[in-house]
Amino acid sequence: MTEQPDSGEAVSAQTFLDQPDHASGATELARQLRRIRGLVSGADFEDLSAEIELARELADRIENAATPHPPAQYDSWGVPEHIASNPVIGSRNPAAPPLDAVVFPDGTVRADLTLGVEFQGPPGCVHGGVVAMLFDEMLGLANAAAEHIGMTVDLQVTYSAPTPLDTPLRFEARQERVDGRKLWCAGTLHAGDTLCASVRGMFVTPRWMLDGDQSKPIEG
Numbered sequence: 001m002t003e004q005p006d007s008g009e010a011v012s013a014q015t016f017l018d019q020p021d022h023a024s025g026a027t028e029l030a031r032q033l034r035r036i037r038g039l040v041s042g043a044d045f046e047d048l049s050a051e052i053e054l055a056r057e058l059a060d061r062i063e064n065a066a067t068p069h070p071p072a073q074y075d076s077w078g079v080p081e082h083i084a085s086n087p088v089i090g091s092r093n094p095a096a097p098p099l100d101a102v103v104f105p106d107g108t109v110r111a112d113l114t115l116g117v118e119f120q121g122p123p124g125c126v127h128g129g130v131v132a133m134l135f136d137e138m139l140g141l142a143n144a145a146a147e148h149i150g151m152t153v154d155l156q157v158t159y160s161a162p163t164p165l166d167t168p169l170r171f172e173a174r175q176e177r178v179d180g181r182k183l184w185c186a187g188t189l190h191a192g193d194t195l196c197a198s199v200r201g202m203f204v205t206p207r208w209m210l211d212g213d214q215s216k217p218i219e220g
């Protein structure tokens with residue numbers, strides 16, 4: 001974790017799950033692919049045939065350079081490949097927003113982000129499933145911040161107002177209660193002063209994990 005140098009309010013917050021750029025350049029490649037993702041899904045074009053050729057060549061080159069590895073093992077929480085490919089926070093996953101979280105001394109986890117047209121559900125609004133996915137991750141991070149982790153067994157999202165695209169959003173989450181292997185968390189999503197959605201989640205620590213190191217950064 002590293003200190004957040006900016007804004008007064010966030011001065012006591014620390015970055016959570018810092019993911020340094022991969023030496024190969026894969027993290028930067030994911031950033032460029034996210035740019036393309038937004039443009040392809042949110043712009044009109046006259047003729048992209050030359051760009052398609054280029055994209056095909058790029059995909060072929062990356063495929064030739066790649067040494068694929070299998071998905072992480074279920075009991076290997078926190079390995080870099082596991083986090084890097086996460087669809088919410090994975091720095092090397094072009095499909096991830098990505099969500100960068102900070103954690104406060106009281107265990108509250110916060111993420112500020114803006115979602116573009118590639119996350120559109122209703123016109124001009126963020127897809128409700130995307131909101132649920134981000135909430136699930138936020139609650140998982142809140143568990144990790146509390147060093148008491150588990151798998152989601154119940155996730156209840158209440159949508160109170162449409163979540164606008166291209167608008168700064170703030171997700172917050174924290175672990176509220178622990179009873180043995182059962183954990184309860186809650187979170188909110190605001191656009192400015194508007195509460196767009198809230199969530200309550202229940203998690204269960206798998207039996208095999210009880211003796212493990214739960215301080216490892218994990219997420220599903």
Ligand SMILES: CCCCCCCC(=O)SCCNC(=O)CCNC(=O)[C@H](O)C(C)(C)COP(=O)(O)OP(=O)(O)OC[C@H]1O[C@@H](n2cnc3c(N)ncnc32)[C@H](O)[C@@H]1OP(=O)(O)O
Binds near residue numbers: 151153182207218219
């Ligand atoms: C490890 C950190 C990961 C963070 C992930 C964050 C987000 C994710 O994407 S997780 C992926 C989605 N979730 C899943 O795939 C979970 C699938 N479920 C499972 O694997 C299992 O149910 C698992 C491992 C969580 C629990 O199984 P198991 O260890 O056998 O526990 P089990 O004995 O069934 O239940 C324990 C207690 O929880 C209760 N419980 C289990 N599920 C529920 C539920 N849906 N609602 C209410 N209570 C429940 C049980 O009733 C039991 O209570 P009690 O002890 O009082 O009898």
